[in-house]
Amino acid sequence: MSASINNIAREELIDMVPYQSARRLQKADGDASGQSAFNDKIWLNANEASGQGEYNLSADCINRYPDFQPDNLLSAYSEYTGLPTEQLLATRGADEGIELIIRTFCKAYRDSILICPPTYGMYAISAENHGAGIVKVPLINNTLDVDGIVSELDQVNVVFLCSPGNPTGNLLPKAQIKAVLDAAQDKAVVVVDEAYIEFSPQDSVQSWLGDYPNLVVLRTLSKAFALAGLRCGFTLASSEIITLLSKVIAPYPISAPVAEIASQALTGDNLNIMKARVKETNALRAQFIDWLNEQDWVEDVYATDANFVLFRTTLKNEIFDGLKQQGILIRDQSKQLQLNNCLRVSIGNQSEMETLKTSITGLVTTLRSGNTNNTVVGEAN
Ligand SMILES: Cc1ncc(COP(=O)(O)O)c(C=O)c1O
Numbered sequence: 001m002s003a004s005i006n007n008i009a010r011e012e013l014i015d016m017v018p019y020q021s022a023r024r025l026q027k028a029d030g031d032a033s034g035q036s037a038f039n040d041k042i043w044l045n046a047n048e049a050s051g052q053g054e055y056n057l058s059a060d061c062i063n064r065y066p067d068f069q070p071d072n073l074l075s076a077y078s079e080y081t082g083l084p085t086e087q088l089l090a091t092r093g094a095d096e097g098i099e100l101i102i103r104t105f106c107k108a109y110r111d112s113i114l115i116c117p118p119t120y121g122m123y124a125i126s127a128e129n130h131g132a133g134i135v136k137v138p139l140i141n142n143t144l145d146v147d148g149i150v151s152e153l154d155q156v157n158v159v160f161l162c163s164p165g166n167p168t169g170n171l172l173p174k175a176q177i178k179a180v181l182d183a184a185q186d187k188a189v190v191v192v193d194e195a196y197i198e199f200s201p202q203d204s205v206q207s208w209l210g211d212y213p214n215l216v217v218l219r220t221l222s223k224a225f226a227l228a229g230l231r232c233g234f235t236l237a238s239s240e241i242i243t244l245l246s247k248v249i250a251p252y253p254i255s256a257p258v259a260e261i262a263s264q265a266l267t268g269d270n271l272n273i274m275k276a277r278v279k280e281t282n283a284l285r286a287q288f289i290d291w292l293n294e295q296d297w298v299e300d301v302y303a304t305d306a307n308f309v310l311f312r313t314t315l316k317n318e319i320f321d322g323l324k325q326q327g328i329l330i331r332d333q334s335k336q337l338q339l340n341n342c343l344r345v346s347i348g349n350q351s352e353m354e355t356l357k358t359s360i361t362g363l364v365t366t367l368r369s370g371n372t373n374n375t376v377v378g379e380a381n
Pocket of ligand 1: 092093094095096120162165166193195196219220221222228232233
């Protein structure tokens with residue numbers, strides 16, 4: 001194992017043996033599992049029920065515990081990414097990946113993570129839950145303050161970079177990510193959260209994994225794959241890091257039906273369906289951005305490489321509340337650092353986007369017609 005990763009990880013994990021579930025032991029013995037194996041043997045080693053009895057369920061073999069990392073799922077994601085399965089960990093969404101990284105590399109009430117606000121909220125929430133400190137180095141013009149990050153690297157164990165960023169939307173410049181990785185070697189693990197990378201796949205930093213043993217890439221099936229309800233994400237890293245994370249994760253994180261559905265989504269024509277969805281979303285996003293740019297109540301439209309658009313408007317409250325009353329939900333991001341008066345809209349289907357634009361136009365027209373002295377509503381504040 002790379003000495004530097006060992007130095008960053010919680011020391012008690014280095015020699016820790018993870019919980020030896022019946023399924024894990026059997027796998028270590030070289031014994032295959034999965035449906036065919038379930039029919040081949042008499043299974044009396046895991047205190048499971050021997051069958052599903054008279055239940056009329058659509059899933060097979062769920063009387064059995066699933067594999068700790070189901071083969072069908074890991075093989076499908078390995079094929080999708082071109083990475084060996086030893087460099088992958090399937091998790092309950094990318095959110096579980098975030099939590100595992102913090103629990104693996106930060107000792108509670110001693111170690112800290114670094115985040116670059118405005119950014120995805122779960123880095124801070126997971127750190128707080130674990131008792132890890134949070135060092136903040138804000139973005140500058142939606143890009144990294146590399147010098148600021150580098151100056152804090154001795155104080156932190158994990159750096160979270162979000163590219164494309166949520167809620168800002170844009171990719172981080174690759175040269176900046178590389179500069180942070182170079183400076184962080186032997187000091188901190190650098191996580192690049194690529195939850196939205198399918199919307200600009202050519203910009204992934206996955207190919208750098210071989211060069212940087214301290215790089216971790218987070219992915220999810222919740223966005224471009226349209227499977228948020230499934231709860232399935234992946235952590236991509238060196239096999240050393242994956243081994244450490246595997247000691248911290250629950251013994252059966254991925255249920256058998258989740259593994260089955262996710263592996264189907266990752267193979268064959270379903271990948272083309274995902275790519276077509278991305279293309280359509282990107283086209284609708286471009287149309288929505290054009291429309292926003294034509295509106296005089298919009299002050300700023302953020303550049304985006306993801307399936308959402310962030311914009312600043314003088315009518316933030318009126319639009320947010322008015323849409324809500326009409327049953328249209330968007331996200332108010334104005335409480336985030338640097339994002340006063342900002343709203344974030346996820347790109348829906350064509351009809352949803354048309355309804356949204358019509359509703360906003362109606363709201364703005366009503367507001368302005370009710371304004372007797374002819375000033376533009378919202379401009380005063
Ligand atoms: C940047 C980012 N990372 C991670 C996640 C979590 O994704 P998952 O649904 O896979 O837990 C989200 C969800 O919105 C996100 O925006």
